[in-house]
Amino acid sequence: MKTARTPVGRVLLEAALVAVVGAAFAFAANRVSPRGLVLARDYFPPGTNPPVRMAAITAPADSPTDTNPAAPSAVLRLTTPTEGLEWRLIDGDRTVQLLHDSHLRPGAIVFIDARDEEAYLAGHIPGAYGFDPYHPDKDFPAVLTVCRAAEQIVIYCYGSNCDDSQMAARLLRNVGISGQKIFVYGGGITEWTNNHQPVEIGARNSGNVNITIQ
Amino acid sequence: MTNHQPSWKRAGVNLFTVLARWLLGAAFVYLGLTKALHPVEFLKLMRQYDLTQDALLLNALSAALPWFELFCGLLLLAGVAVRGTALTLMLMLVPFTLLVWHRALLLQAAQHIPLCAVSFDCGCGNGQEFVCRKLSENLVFLGLSVWLLWGRGRQFSLRFSLMKPPSPPSGL
Numbered sequence: 132m133k134t135a136r137t138p139v140g141r142v143l144l145e146a147a148l149v150a151v152v153g154a155a156f157a158f159a160a161n162r163v164s165p166r167g168l169v170l171a172r173d174y175f176p177p178g179t180n181p182p183v184r185m186a187a188i189t190a191p192a193d194s195p196t197d198t199n200p201a202a203p204s205a206v207l208r209l210t211t212p213t214e215g216l217e218w219r220l221i222d223g224d225r226t227v228q229l230l231h232d233s234h235l236r237p238g239a240i241v242f243i244d245a246r247d248e249e250a251y252l253a254g255h256i257p258g259a260y261g262f263d264p265y266h267p268d269k270d271f272p273a274v275l276t277v278c279r280a281a282e283q284i285v286i287y288c289y290g291s292n293c294d295d296s297q298m299a300a301r302l303l304r305n306v307g308i309s310g311q312k313i314f315v316y317g318g319g320i321t322e323w324t325n326n327h328q329p330v331e332i333g334a335r336n337s338g339n340v341n342i343t344i345q
Numbered sequence: 346m347t348n349h350q351p352s353w354k355r356a357g358v359n360l361f362t363v364l365a366r367w368l369l370g371a372a373f374v375y376l377g378l379t380k381a382l383h384p385v386e387f388l389k390l391m392r393q394y395d396l397t398q399d400a401l402l403l404n405a406l407s408a409a410l411p412w413f414e415l416f417c418g419l420l421l422l423a424g425v426a427v428r429g430t431a432l433t434l435m436l437m438l439v440p441f442t443l444l445v446w447h448r449a450l451l452l453q454a455a456q457h458i459p460l461c462a463v464s465f466d467c468g469c470g471n472g473q474e475f476v477c478r479k480l481s482e483n484l485v486f487l488g489l490s491v492w493l494l495w496g497r498g499r500q501f502s503l504r505f506s507l508m509k510p511p512s513p514p515s516g517l
Contacts, residue, residue: 141508142494145429146436148507149420153433157412158405160381168384168408173400175392247385265385 174265176301218300218313223326226285226316230256230328241281243274245288245299246320254330256287256323257340264298271302278303283312290319362498365489370421372486373434376470377414387411390468394444411470413437421493424502431493438490442483445469449476 161167168174221229229240242259244251251261262274278284284303288295296315304310316323324330324342332339350358380387388407397403414437420430445467452463461477469479499505 138496141506142428142432145426145507146432147429149417149426149429149433153413153416154409156416157409160412160415161384161408164381164384166382166384168388168404170401170404170408172404174385174388174404175400265388 175298176305217304217310218297218315219310221285221314221316223316223318223322223328226256226287226318226323227326227328229283229285230258235282238277238280239282241277241284243278243284243286243296243299244320245286245295246293250289250320252333254324254332254341255320255335257329257331258336259287259331260335262299264295264302267302275303275306275308278308281312283314284308285314285316287316287319287323290321291317293319359498359500362492363500365492366421366424366427366498369431369434369486369489369493370418370423373414373418374422375418377411377416377418379470380411380468381415384408384411387468390466393468394448396444414470424499425504426507427499427502427505428494428496429507431490435487435490435494438483438487441469442480442487445476445479445483449480452476 161170229235230242232240242256243262244255244259245262245264246255247263247265248261251259251263255261260270260274260277262270286296286299286303288299296317296319300310300313300315303313320330327342329340329342331337332341384407387410388404391403391407391410396406417430417434420426448465448467449460449463452465453460456463461475464473464475466473467476467479471479
């Protein structure tokens with residue numbers, strides 16, 4: 132307590148107090164926040180991609196920021212492991228074919244959007260189910276039911292600079308969905324919209340189909 | 346020593362200090378809130394640093410940091426425990442600035458580009474940005490924290506010091 136009488140001691144003590152109270156506030160706020168993290172959950176279970184350490188996004192200084200997300204694709208396509216995956220990758224052309232294949236029975240092809248709800252509602256592949264692998268409790272039962280009945284499941288997220296689709300694929304594999312029928316569309320919604328393919332805005336089967344994301 | 350300063354100079358210093366406190370406080374409220382509203386995104390970005398393999402520790406860091414920043418920002422805005430908060434922010438800023446710098450160097454080496462051309466989302470709350478800008482911003486924040494630690498500019502503070510008795514302002 133003697134050090135608390137000196138100016139330096141008082142500041143140190145005050146900083147310690149701020150740290151302790153701040154930490155308590157932070158954990159309490161996370162607990163009550165509807166978007167808070169569940170501390171005990173393993174958000175990256177074994178089998179999901181390791182962190183992509185070289186997710187470099189480089190661009191000239193005068194480039195607009197919103198054009199940069201396309202830049203890492205080339206890098207990430209090289210660094211994202213494709214060997215040893217328990218599912219297959221699929222390209223944009225094949226994804227379009229599957230969407231429009233009229234020979235398949237209804238429900239044979241299931242599209243899963245692995246982005247968060249906000250992004251899903253802004254625009255998704257028509258008929259796709261929303262399934263945020265970081266908040267699986269909400270949509271998982273419904274998605275699991277349709278996936279079990281499906282012959283092929285196409286999962287996508289933003290594009291090759293996100294691994295949420297592989298997270299979703301991992302969760303489906305962990306509950307026994309065969310990897311033989313799981314396809315990950317690496318180009319994701321970014322490539323999809325860049326190719327001027329239709330997107331459905333709002334809820335699934337809302338009927339509001341457009342070619343641009345809101 | 347500062348008691349011998351002209352009053353206009355003291356007033357200027359005090360005004361600058363109050364503005365610095367509000368600026369730093371507002372910045373941390375904003376940066377903390379943007380992360381706290383998207384905790385999963387922040388978690389993914391924290392994972393990129395490969396700080397720990399322990400899921401609980403990674404979750405705890407990612408869950409607490411944004412709200413902690415928000416808390417510190419609010420303290421500065423209100424003028425509560427200003428010097429202790431400034432020291433806490435300094436202790437946070439130094440390691441995180443070094444981490445961002447380290448990662449930027451890795452990316453620079455991998456891409457063979459100038460350091461200032463490296464741009465990535467460091468999880469700092471501003472989204473993707475060029476690393477030189479981010480490092481400069483952190484240095485400004487560090488400078489402001491050091492200035493606040495000096496203990497001047499107690500105007501508009503609810504409780505500048507938590508420790509009783511509050512030491513008399515040395516510069517006033």
